[in-house]
Amino acid sequence: MSYPSLLPSHAELLKEGTVIPAHPLALTNERKLDERRQKLLTQYYIASGAGGVAVGVHTTQFEIRKPEINLLGSVLQLAADQIRDSNPQRPFLKVAGIVGTTTQALKEAELALKHGYHLGLVSMGGLNDLSESDLIKRLEAISEVIPVFGFYLQPAVGGRLLSYDFWKDAAALPNLYAIKVAAFNRYQTLDVVRAVCASDRRDEIALYTGNDDNIVADLLTTYRCTVNGKVIEKKFVGGLLGHWATWTGAAVELLKRIKSSANDDRSIAELLTIGIQVTDMNAAIFDPANSFHGCIPGIHEVLRRQGLLEGTWCLNPDEKLSQGQAEEIDRVCRDYPELVDDQEVKLFLEKTLSHQY
Template sequence: MHHSDLPQEVLASLRRGAAIPAHPLALDAGRNFDRRRQRALTRYYVDAGVGGLAVGVHTTQFAIRDIGLYEPVLATAMEDSRAWTGRPLVMVAGVCGRTEQAIEEARTAVRLGYHAGLLSLAAFKGEDMDTVIAHCRRVAEEIPLVGFYLQPAVGGLPLDAAFWERFAAIDNVVAIKVAPFNRYRTLDVMRGVAAARAEERVTLYTGNDDHILLDLVTPFTVMRDGAPVTLRFRGGLLGHWSVWARRAVELLERLQAAVAAGPIPPEVLALDSRITDCNAAFFDVANNFHGCIAGCHEVLRRQGLLEGIWCIDPKEGLSPGQAGEIDRVLRDHADLSDDAFVAANLERWLS
């Protein structure tokens, strides 16, 4: 599938900039797939007004592939989102592994109706860049690609500006999720996209959960042929937005309006540190992100959307002190939550 085959309203939404949460995985106490809770999560995101869903990605847990849940989870999200809304959503499927596996996953995603593949390159750690680019080109023959700069702390590999120039030059690349949690590496992506002269085709999405707001309002100016070129993040594809999704949608709309009106009001900029403070607790920064998935699960559990915080790997859970940090940010930043929205709709979503 080529990006020219995508529904125009979907491609327009992607390029305009959407709030795309990374969809968690709902498990029961036996660590089996909880179909009812999974459906409730999808309904929550749809009613929150998100522009799309990312499924089979890091927040969904890469290990779904090891227990035969990759296709069922993708199919469930597609089925439930279509049944719950009449509006088009940008549906992004996580695609990972070596080339043979990635091709198989891309074909599965296309068959299920997904519009793009978020391509993880973690399986290519230690490989030369020619090999990695050849892999990207091959997978791009199957599905429009969203590049993924995953932070090294959770399995990503360092990718320089030269890599991103070559990646952005691939015709079927439609977006890049920039998530190295590092300003220098974020700039490498900007430089690479500009060098490839791909800024009109490749839409930039922040995945820097530690820098969400400032990413979305900052003009990134790089030099090309001696002249400045300005690029911007248009939307977010974020694990952080798997929680408090209603507020995420409102935030993106507010920031897009503020950028269009300019200059950015100080009270808007002041939200950045508060959002990052919440993220530090949810993503377990104090313990090098060990509890990042469980932390998001804990917020959803407290709201009643999940029954528990179980992950596929029994070793994954909240770190010592993380629950207390979540207590603190829920108390200090209660106005950033969407607890009332969830409480008003939870019974309907779980029905």
């Protein structure tokens, strides 16, 4: 069977590893789509040096799919149009979130393809009535429409536990190019890595961290698995992260530093210390102390402070910053100034807005 494929330049970028922010949703105070700021966010990610964006994912708010809201097509198109207009002069990956039953997922895959998206990030969430075998069939059907980015989403935000055998079967699919691991759990992360190492397609599949609580350690670690008596090595090469929707310029510089740290023990030791600082920053914006209730508003709050968003509004009015969360964001910005990009964002806004008016 003939599958839709990635251009070699996009496939190479994905395999080399890059920063892919999960794209937030810009709203007005009436909770309507703010198209200008939605496009401004996309411009910011391009200007920050990110290698792509993921749109229609958890950070974009799953409520965009509700019939009475119906914003999935709009946000996919706005990002695609802005990327075209910005013309980055380099490969830039467009990743579309895909959710729901096979019927819904196939419709979303077709919509993503219509808007020129390169990959579908396929969530297994909300499908607890399906067996793992059924999930593989669904994944295979989607892969016949659009190249697939597998996705292990933690149960705390709507995902489900998936076995080593599931990921081994997923890795065998000929049109699966990458897997995002957002299990927030080292045991389950290891299941995915072992499964990919056991696959004949191991060299064709890029691993991306979505473990916002363990970003740097994921990217520094070389996994060694023994397969049929042979030691196979595999690394996470980049990240597709809600955390990287904020302070994106700093994230790009951090990934560059991680990639250049090979075999430098002092550099790696320092990066592990920085990794704990990144986790501390993530705790402030993702709000694990309150079961991640303030996760999306936390992202919005950082972007609001920088001038990229007007407010922290979500489609669900119950999604707000938790008590004390703003103060935690104050603290981490004060304690880790080298991990924020406020000055770069200020210069970006001055340059961008001066051209718009």
